[in-house]
Amino acid sequence: MIRIGIMGYGNLGRGVEAAVTKSPDMELVGVFTRRDPETVKIHTDGVKVYKLDDCKTMTDDIDVMILCNGSATDLPWMSPEYAHYFNTVESFDTHSDIPDHVDNVNAADIANDKTSIVSCGWDPGLFSVNRVMANAIVPNGKAYTFWGKGVSQGHSDAVRRIPGVKDARQYTIPIEDALEEIRDGKTPDLTARQMHKREVFVVPDDDVTEEDKQDIVDDIVTMPSYFDEYDTTVHFITEEEMQRDHSGLPHGGFVLRSGKVGYEDDQSAVIEYRLKLDSNPAFTGSVLVACARACYRLNKDGKYGCLTMLDVPPAYYSPMSRDDLLEHLM
Amino acid sequence: MIRIGIMGYGNLGRGVEAAVTKSPDMELVGVFTRRDPETVKIHTDGVKVYKLDDCKTMTDDIDVMILCNGSATDLPWMSPEYAHYFNTVESFDTHSDIPDHVDNVNAADIANDKTSIVSCGWDPGLFSVNRVMANAIVPNGKAYTFWGKGVSQGHSDAVRRIPGVKDARQYTIPIEDALEEIRDGKTPDLTARQMHKREVFVVPDDDVTEEDKQDIVDDIVTMPSYFDEYDTTVHFITEEEMQRDHSGLPHGGFVLRSGKVGYEDDQSAVIEYRLKLDSNPAFTGSVLVACARACYRLNKDGKYGCLTMLDVPPAYYSPMSRDDLLEHLM
Numbered sequence: 001m002i003r004i005g006i007m008g009y010g011n012l013g014r015g016v017e018a019a020v021t022k023s024p025d026m027e028l029v030g031v032f033t034r035r036d037p038e039t040v041k042i043h044t045d046g047v048k049v050y051k052l053d054d055c056k057t058m059t060d061d062i063d064v065m066i067l068c069n070g071s072a073t074d075l076p077w078m079s080p081e082y083a084h085y086f087n088t089v090e091s092f093d094t095h096s097d098i099p100d101h102v103d104n105v106n107a108a109d110i111a112n113d114k115t116s117i118v119s120c121g122w123d124p125g126l127f128s129v130n131r132v133m134a135n136a137i138v139p140n141g142k143a144y145t146f147w148g149k150g151v152s153q154g155h156s157d158a159v160r161r162i163p164g165v166k167d168a169r170q171y172t173i174p175i176e177d178a179l180e181e182i183r184d185g186k187t188p189d190l191t192a193r194q195m196h197k198r199e200v201f202v203v204p205d206d207d208v209t210e211e212d213k214q215d216i217v218d219d220i221v222t223m224p225s226y227f228d229e230y231d232t233t234v235h236f237i238t239e240e241e242m243q244r245d246h247s248g249l250p251h252g253g254f255v256l257r258s259g260k261v262g263y264e265d266d267q268s269a270v271i272e273y274r275l276k277l278d279s280n281p282a283f284t285g286s287v288l289v290a291c292a293r294a295c296y297r298l299n300k301d302g303k304y305g306c307l308t309m310l311d312v313p314p315a316y317y318s319p320m321s322r323d324d325l326l327e328h329l330m
Numbered sequence: 331m332i333r334i335g336i337m338g339y340g341n342l343g344r345g346v347e348a349a350v351t352k353s354p355d356m357e358l359v360g361v362f363t364r365r366d367p368e369t370v371k372i373h374t375d376g377v378k379v380y381k382l383d384d385c386k387t388m389t390d391d392i393d394v395m396i397l398c399n400g401s402a403t404d405l406p407w408m409s410p411e412y413a414h415y416f417n418t419v420e421s422f423d424t425h426s427d428i429p430d431h432v433d434n435v436n437a438a439d440i441a442n443d444k445t446s447i448v449s450c451g452w453d454p455g456l457f458s459v460n461r462v463m464a465n466a467i468v469p470n471g472k473a474y475t476f477w478g479k480g481v482s483q484g485h486s487d488a489v490r491r492i493p494g495v496k497d498a499r500q501y502t503i504p505i506e507d508a509l510e511e512i513r514d515g516k517t518p519d520l521t522a523r524q525m526h527k528r529e530v531f532v533v534p535d536d537d538v539t540e541e542d543k544q545d546i547v548d549d550i551v552t553m554p555s556y557f558d559e560y561d562t563t564v565h566f567i568t569e570e571e572m573q574r575d576h577s578g579l580p581h582g583g584f585v586l587r588s589g590k591v592g593y594e595d596d597q598s599a600v601i602e603y604r605l606k607l608d609s610n611p612a613f614t615g616s617v618l619v620a621c622a623r624a625c626y627r628l629n630k631d632g633k634y635g636c637l638t639m640l641d642v643p644p645a646y647y648s649p650m651s652r653d654d655l656l657e658h659l660m
Contacts (some may be wrong), residue, residue, distance in 0.1 A: 043593060098657075137617050139353070139649075266609035271605055273603050279597045283467075286591045286592075312641060316460050317467070323429065326640075
């Protein structure tokens with residue numbers, strides 16, 4: 001049994017917990033939180049919630065610590081810190097900072113014979129794996145990443161900061177015509193507006209007038225970098241409608257590569273990878289747990305240091321034996 | 331520069347040649363054939379064609395030998411044989427024999443500090459990688475593999491053996507309604523007929539009557555295991571039409587996994603991987619060349635033995651440095 005600790009218990013922590021407790025080769029040892037442990041109720045019976053640094057006395061009890069914390073302020077210090085004590089897996093997703101983050105975590109791993117896999121999930125993560133493999137196989141081509149249909153927390157937050165907005169939810173939606181053009185073997189140059197559109201649902205404050213609503217719409221659709229480069233539709237709804245129709249966190253997207261292989265210039269190859277997820281955190285949690293299995297095995301192999309999913313042989317994610325994989329899934 | 335040899339020069343060998351000569355980190359050393367080398371004209375200027383076993387005197391000149399031979403009678407002996415002399419990459423695709431084939435090649439590799447990657451391509455190969463990863467991430471789910479739209483050589487050959495048939499081409503076509511049902515998060519039990527249909531183009535012999543044609547159609551649609559479990563459409567065409575409209579070798583397909591993650595039973599996750607290829611051998615050749623790059627590196631790492639794409643970290647396929655991958659494709 002692979003003994004797992006979970007650090008941080010929000011939506012992602014709950015997704016990880018569900019995936020660990022449903023994995024026959026894994027055991028959940030504890031959940032670690034900055035909140036008062038008494039106030040954190042978890043799903044799994046018989047598993048304790050601890051204060052964050054209680055884990056430092058439990059290094060012999062946990063094979064892999066899964067950090068379910070945020071990329072903005074938590075993981076930049078937590079991942080290097082806890083890599084001193086544990087093999088770790090996390091989902092750091094600030095793309096531009098990944099090289100430095102890998103270096104920071106690697107130093108802690110190497111000093112302690114630990115293995116970490118960072119930036120796990122779907123983007124970065126599964127989408128990265130597909131970008132790299134498709135790029136290597138079809139070098140004479142062009143790559144595209146589309147996101148959605150799904151909720152963007154950053155865009156939803158940006159709308160919530162507009163005066164007169166009580167609550168908001170923003171959906172990023174890929175444009176089907178662009179997808180079809182690429183699937184047909186073409187390699188168009190696409191602007192932001194040609195790849196995605198945005199749809200916003202707003203609950204206005206009680207005292208908002210029709211004129212105020214027009215101002216809110218204008219504020220949204222002209223907002224620099226968030227909305228101004230896209231076609232955006234805004235809908236005003238009630239709090240009840242928000243609760244009833246928009247409480248989920250669906251997401252997904254597409255990685256496509258279209259190009260030419262062989263000697264004939266008119267022969268195309270198109271590789272498409274698609275995710276369609278009713279729950280972004282539940283799926284990301286499932287990816288983290290498969291990565292924890294790989295992390296445990298790579299550490300047993302003596303592969304110390306900070307890795308990403310680009311460094312993991314696919315077989316390492318699976319609970320099946322090599323013989324079973326060759327016989328049933330090859 | 332990675333020095334590559336190509337063994338066997340049919341459609342696949344030509345696809346490999348195209349991909350090698352377009353790879354800036356690779357050099358084509360020679361093509362090895364069982365035919366009279368004088369009769370084999372290759373694309374690349376300044377590269378020699380040799381008799382098959384001339385390669386045994388060139389072990390210091392070739393880093394990876396790519397075997398472009400058939401799975402039925404060639405690769406079962408050639409892959410173990412040449413793994414004594416070279417790191418090798420090939421596309422053995424008789425799924426049920428893969429475990430034994432891996433064992434045979436492994437013995438030769440291990441005895442000679444060589445590395446082989448067998449069963450490379452898209453199925454087995456890229457589709458296997460996707461089946462294994464999706465299975466590990468969404469264990470509570472169901473997997474589907476669809477092929478096409480594409481030419482099946484085996485089915486085309488079976489039709490050609492029917493009396494009165496001069497030439498034939500068979501297309502395997504996935505059924506769109508089944509794909510859509512799975513993309514919607516459902517996990518239907520599907521029969522062969524519900525997943526694929528078949529379309530056959532036949533050039534009849536000159537003396538074939540209308541009555542003979544009806545017999546040919548009956549022979550095709552009732553042919554056990556090849557056609558009887560599918561809905562099949564048969565078209566009679568002229569030799570000119572066959573040449574003009576059906577001389578390509580397009581193929582492709584879909585690997586899908588649909589299941590549940592997290593605690594809520596009504597929340598689904600769907601993973602889809604799709605290939606759409608104008609030329610099956612040109613694309614398979616491109617995959618083999620990316621695998622040759624990985625094979626060379628894994629051998630340098632001291633990873634001896636027979637591997638499959640399930641054992642290869644994605645970064646190993648790419649000519650880009652690790653820093654560049656983390657910065658640009660993560």
